Amino acid sequence: SYELSQPPSVSVSPGQTARITCSGDKLGDRYASWYQQKSGQSPVLVIYQDDTRPSGIPERFSGSNSGNTATLIISGTQHIDEADYYCQAWDTTTRRYDFGTGTSLTVL
Amino acid sequence: QVQLVQSGAEMRPPGASVRLSCRASGFFFKDYSMHWVRQAPGHGLEWMGRVNLNRGVTEFAASFQGRVTMSRDTSVSTASMEMKSLTEDDTATYFCAREHLATAGYFDYWGQGAQVTVSS
Numbered sequence: 001s002y003e004l005s006q007p008p009s010v011s012v013s014p015g016q017t018a019r020i021t022c023s024g025d026k027l028g029d030r031y032a033s034w035y036q037q038k039s040g041q042s043p044v045l046v047i048y049q050d051d052t053r054p055s056g057i058p059e060r061f062s063g064s065n066s067g068n069t070a071t072l073i074i075s076g077t078q079h080i081d082e083a084d085y086y087c088q089a090w091d092t093t094t095r096r097y098d099f100g101t102g103t104s105l106t107v108l
Numbered sequence: 109q110v111q112l113v114q115s116g117a118e119m120r121p122p123g124a125s126v127r128l129s130c131r132a133s134g135f136f137f138k139d140y141s142m143h144w145v146r147q148a149p150g151h152g153l154e155w156m157g158r159v160n161l162n163r164g165v166t167e168f169a170a171s172f173q174g175r176v177t178m179s180r181d182t183s184v185s186t187a188s189m190e191m192k193s194l195t196e197d198d199t200a201t202y203f204c205a206r207e208h209l210a211t212a213g214y215f216d217y218w219g220q221g222a223q224v225t226v227s228s
Contacts (some may be wrong), residue, residue, distance in 0.1 A: 001170070033214040035153075043153065048214040072113055082150060086153050090213030095167065097143070097213075102152040 004087055004100035009036045011106045018074040018107075022087030022100045025068060030089040034063060038083045046085075047072060074105075086096035110134040112204055112219035119225045125192040128222050130204030132185045138162040142187035142205045143215060144178065146200040156202075159187055162209065194226045 004024040012018040022032065028050050032050050035043035046065035050070065062077045070089075074081055087100035114127040130142060143158040158167035159178040166178045172191075180187045187204060202222050205215035 031213045035215075037153075042218040043205075043215075044218070045214060045216050048216070049211075054216060057116040088153075088214065094214070097158075097169075098153040099145075099155060 002089070002091070002096060002098045004089055004098055004101045006085075006087060006100040008101070009069055009104045009106065011108055012074075013078045013108050018023055018075040018077045018081070018105060020072040020074075020085050020087075020103045022070040022072075022089075023068055024070075024089060024100075027068050027069075027070055027089060028066045030065075030091050030095065032063065033088045033090070034061075034070075034072045035086045036081075036083045037086065037089065040074060043086065076103075079107050081105060110206075110217045112206065112217055114202075114204060114219040114222045117225070118200060120194050121228050122195055122226055124194050124226075125190060126194060126224055127188060127190040128202055128204075128224070129188045130189075130219050132187070134182065135206075137180075137182055137185045139209055139225040141209060141212075142178075142180065143205045143207055144176075144189045145203045145205055145215075145218075147203070147221075148197075148200040151200075153203075155187070158207065160209070161187065194224075196226050198224065199226045210212070 034047040036046050037043040046061045050065040051063045062073045085103045089098050111133045113131045122142045141158045144156040159166045204219040
């Protein structure tokens, strides 16, 4: 199976930049997406195809993917951004869908 | 607007089966695949499999192969997932999520989730 590792938790002060990483073997060869999940709610897509933001997602969310690491960047983090974040990788050859272990973002 | 409305919570004894549904509206059904993702209490997301809503072709994660079936009824724009031989480890919230067949690889809308509890 393909493993995607995320830090269990990330803390940031309001207004600062939060960076959440997702590591997997040759992850840069796959498409990475990111989902935000608030407590008791369904996941919401915030980044797809490595760095594309869906309509309605604030510009402070951005993404990158290279080598073995994909990164979700939240600039000017706000209290409303407190949530769990999951990366997801898609292999275009095998058509595998894998989720990362998840990161709990705390805005102090 | 796009909506994925899932069936309600279910409770089953170990060894039983459960069938969940996901009714779609607000988009052209056959342009998508419907995926099922589960989340055990306090745990992360786990991809289970998908059904191509146009052709009905299915694919499953290895851990669910042979125990899960997925189907769709295009006449009522509904996808379904059935899991058999339930154990307490199957207690989780089950989500349906759509993926566009052309711009594949991610899930842009999710259902509200359905809680499945397996307990004797």
